[in-house]
Amino acid sequence: MSTTTTSQTPESEGPGRPARLIQNEATTEIPVHLLFRDDPDPVSVPLRPTVVGRRQGTGEQPRFRRPTPAKPRSAPQIDLDLAERPARVLPATAGVLAGACGAAGCVATSWWAGVLPKLAAAALRLPAYAGAGLGPAQWAAYAGAGALGMVGFGGLARGRTGQAWVLGLFGRYRGTVRRTGLMWVNPLLLRRRVDVRLRHWRSEPMPAADGNGVPLRVVVLVVWRVRDTARALLGIEDHETYLRECVEAALARVAVETPGGGRGPVEAADSRAAALTRLTAADVAPVGIEVFSVQPVRVEYAPEVAAAIHRRRIAALDARQRASVLTSVVDSVEDTVTRLTVRGLVELDDYERKALVKDLTVAFCSGRGDQGP
Structure with a gap:
């Protein structure tokens, strides 16, 4: 007895196409050339797939949209059209x-x-x-x-x-x-x-710092002039105030040499002055100001740092003075006891010697204290 099995082919499929293995899923055909396509853009930019009306069984591929990189925001600048030009007179x-x-x-x-x-x-x-x-x-x-x-x-x-x-x-x-x-x-x-003449400006003490971050007060001498009158007067509210603020900003970015450090090479001070001049000139150039030199003329410690250094120096002087006084008193006591014993004026045992040394030390220290330093 033979049994004949007849396969049922869906009506949607032609007689030449094989039957689908999974009837409830829609398959998508991918062309072979898309698998081996080279990307002409060497920059790796992430792609974001965007599907537009994909229909089942049509073989339509998802469309890829390359995101547009955001343009960086540039810093505000002075209007380039605002430049000095001669007037008609x-x-x-x-x-x-x-x-x-x-x-x-x-x-x-x-x-x-x-x-x-x-x-x-x-x-x-x-x-x-x-x-x-x-x-x-x-x-x-x-x-x-x-x-x-x-x-x-x-x-x-x-x-x-x-x-x-x-x-x-x-x-x-x-x-x-x-x-x-x-x-x-x-x-x-x-x-x-x-x-528009060549002008010089001596600043008030401005905050600064040395290479170790110690707060300082610096007075600088700035030599400058107005190069573009239109930008200096119309491009900014007050060009002199702007110049002072740019000098202060440059001092915050350049390490200034500490007071008393001028015994080093002159090239170090010149390099710091050149750095201050370069930074200040670059900041004030857009407003029509030309800076020739920014030279520190006085450098001193900040008030709180100066007070701490003064206290430390006073303590060091006191310790040095006390050490010298104590050395002098010990020498005097030793000389006195040695003379008394060598000449045979007194006979002292160990206890009496210690007591005499103690009394002489107290007497000599009291006398030195009354005389003052």
């Missing part, structure tokens, strides 16, 4: 001529209106004229001539050596004037004077 002759023309126009308008006295007209050699009176035309001529005179004479400015004018109009930078002598500047511009 005119010679003083233009302002004087404009003012003179305005004054002449006022005189002519007064003669035209007939308000100029006869004596003044005769002095100015003007022909006799009855005058047309003060009408709208005369008032308009007065306004024009007066405005011309005010603009001409009001724009005259004097430039000094070592000084510069920073000009602005309605909050906008319009240029810098470094010229000297008399010149004409637009009277509507706001003028701010800045010193």
Whole structure:
């Protein structure tokens, strides 16, 4: 008796495809070339798989999205467009001529209106004229001539050596004037004077530390000048205060030599001064300040450290003085006892010798204490 077993093939599968071993699971086909694909990017960046609408039995592969690295935040910088540039000014002759023309126009308008006295007209050699009176035309001529005179004479400015004018109009930078002598500047511009000479500043005692971390107080001499007037005045609120803070920050990063350590090589002090100058110049360069040297001129211990060192020195002096006094007293006692016994003045046994030495020591110490150091 033979039994025939007939395998049931699902309708979803064709006659040429083998039957699935697990009917309740969906399998995904992976192409062979994807297994051996080389990554062209040598930088190993973790991939985050993102599946978009994957359907069972379709062989759709998950899509991989490479995360975008975050851009590092840069430190705030001064606006690069804010840089010193020369302002437009005119010679003083233009302002004087404009003012003179305005004054002449006022005189002519007064003669035209007939308000100029006869004596003044005769002095100015003007022909006799009855005058047309003060009408709208005369008032308009007065306004024009007066405005011309005010603009001409009001724009005259004097430039000094070592000084510069920073000009602005309605909050906008319009240029810098470094010229000297008399010149004409637009009277509507706001003028701010800045010193561009080579300057030196002696600081107050600033906190610092030596190579061992001992607190110090350092007074430094800074030689500097304003190189870019626009950035120094408009790029920061107060460039002198900023310079002081940068010097203090540089002192916190450079180890200063302790007081009394100047007996070493001069190259060490020069290297510390060069380091202070380099750090300070790098910090103040973005605000238009040029630093030439930062030189420590006085170095002293902090008050609390100085008090501790003073107490230690006093204790050492007291111990040294006491040792010298005790040595002198012992020598004196020994000499006295030796003379008494050698000359035969007294006969002393051990107990009497010890008692005599004790009494002489007390007497000599008391006498030295009364005399003082």
